[in-house]
Amino acid sequence: MKDSEIDRLLGEVQPTPVPAGALAEAGRELLEEIMSVHSPAEPGRSDQAVPLPTRTWSLARRRLAWVGVAAAVVAAVVVPTVVFGGGGAVVPVTPATQAPTPTPQLPHTKNPYVLLDAPGWEIDHVNESAEDNGEISFQQPETGQSLQVSWTTMDAYESRYEDRLDVSDPEPITLFGANADRFDYGKGEFEVLAPQSDIFLEVRGSSTGGRKNFAGLLEQLRQVPAEEWFAAMPDSVITPDENPSYTEEILAGVPLPEGLPASAFVSGFTNSRYHVEFGVIQRATCAWLENYEQAWETDDEPAMAAADQALAGSPNWEAVRREDGPDPIGAEQYVKAVSQRKSVDGYRSNLGCDDLG
Template identity: 30%
Template structure:
């Protein structure tokens, strides 16, 4: 698909006060529950949890944006601003969004790059507190991240330590600190950070052909948009909560599962997921379960269970979801390194020779499961 988002976007509030007042009293509570989430305390540290590794690439995935419809986030033809019988919220004349998706979209900074054919090509798992999305235009790629405003000063200090400071740029009404990373040779790597309400935002763009002028132009072209426009801009790789259970079931197809494996936790959650990130969660959960069985069986002297786990992990190079993901990112390679370690000397070189069960805690996120 190559359709572009309607360029005539306007900074419109998704729900007006008069819309709320027009609702029946017994529906108002449902509405507030759908669109309001109380702020949680920001983490003490500023280091964000690492997302599954993904290659930076100039390969353009031209997944277009449209205001008419997008299957990724589920649009239904209804009229008027109202709550549906399922508790979902209608925000425009042509569509209704699931309340869990709306809650995220209503809270986070909704920005698009309104220039030169920029489109959203990736949206990682994101929630009210943090998230990331990628824009592309031809060979140009820009990654937009948002996180708690409490982390802003630490991130700016970190960038200032490893990059050269450039003149500030106004971005969507705020002044952004702009940097160019040092020691990148022919690869130009720019980043900018600014605050908006409860969030700290960062836009990063890099490449051998990327110029400071192009980066500044992209910054200045960032525009706030409405909930409808922002959700409609999501690429088809985005998995909405209503689709998550089915997507997880499909991803588990062809994967050997250990006895007692609980797929239920994988289907939970009300955030928005990029298919790559969801694939990493699913395949990682299976691999971690097998690694745990392997380590436990080895310690208990259960040769049969140890062998079964090793064979299951050896088959991971044939897991369909990993082969799908391998064209886009490095997470499959990381998982396969752990599988090779299980079937080798039990040490993961990427983990500096750490035992595979130790390396997997961070490398595969097993400590988060």
């Protein structure tokens, strides 16, 4: 069943909408009532029980996202897997409890290296989008419960905390031995804000049941040594040492603009497979569109033709073509514009090219 078919089925079950133009008079009356309620344009929030959608996470910080591919979790179970060798090679090692003496070269990030020991839970995805920003998500496939742990810099803490005050009163708790605050969204959704030294953690539980259940899950969260964390990563997650070879694999058959080396696609972060693929395709597409834009401005037909040829072939790129590949990045309209030698204005923001750094 294709995505379009799923969307069609969903479209059929949506409740009936009110047609455009209906209830105009009643709507206008409501507008006048609203505008007469509160005259100052002061953005007061003391009387609001609604948090505004101001928690805008920097796109640049989170440009690589993650996937929902289940994987075996952690727990105290330690499996032989990989650590980072000096030359970036994958080195099989013994369990972390019997860590090898040479210190592995670990990536330079603020990753708090959190794992969840709860039985039946799996790592759903990992997304490190920047040195100081990332997320790991756990899920319980049978119950649909999920728990996300994200981390970012402390400069965003105050606004996040204020925002959450509109959700509920904070309830002081302890997480990883430090003070934290829990907020209750209702319906089994909770969030904990936990400041650490220069980052803070957001732990968000969905469908996790009551407070007691959520508290039980929090008790099973552990901050572990980096080596143990990497050892617990499932195959669906690409660690930094695996990134170069995986990127090379994705780029096979993908034409690149002159002067853009494959090394520009390599990431030093840990991300799920799906988003590594998405990021590589996104970067290649953005690069070709940038080339085209410059050629279009100078009416350089050969350069426009080269971009056209490369982009026209993008549906056949292996990672794009594969059924389980990433979702389209949404470049179709620009690929068409290139084929017609039209402007591609707006592609950078619409495709997230500005966030690629």
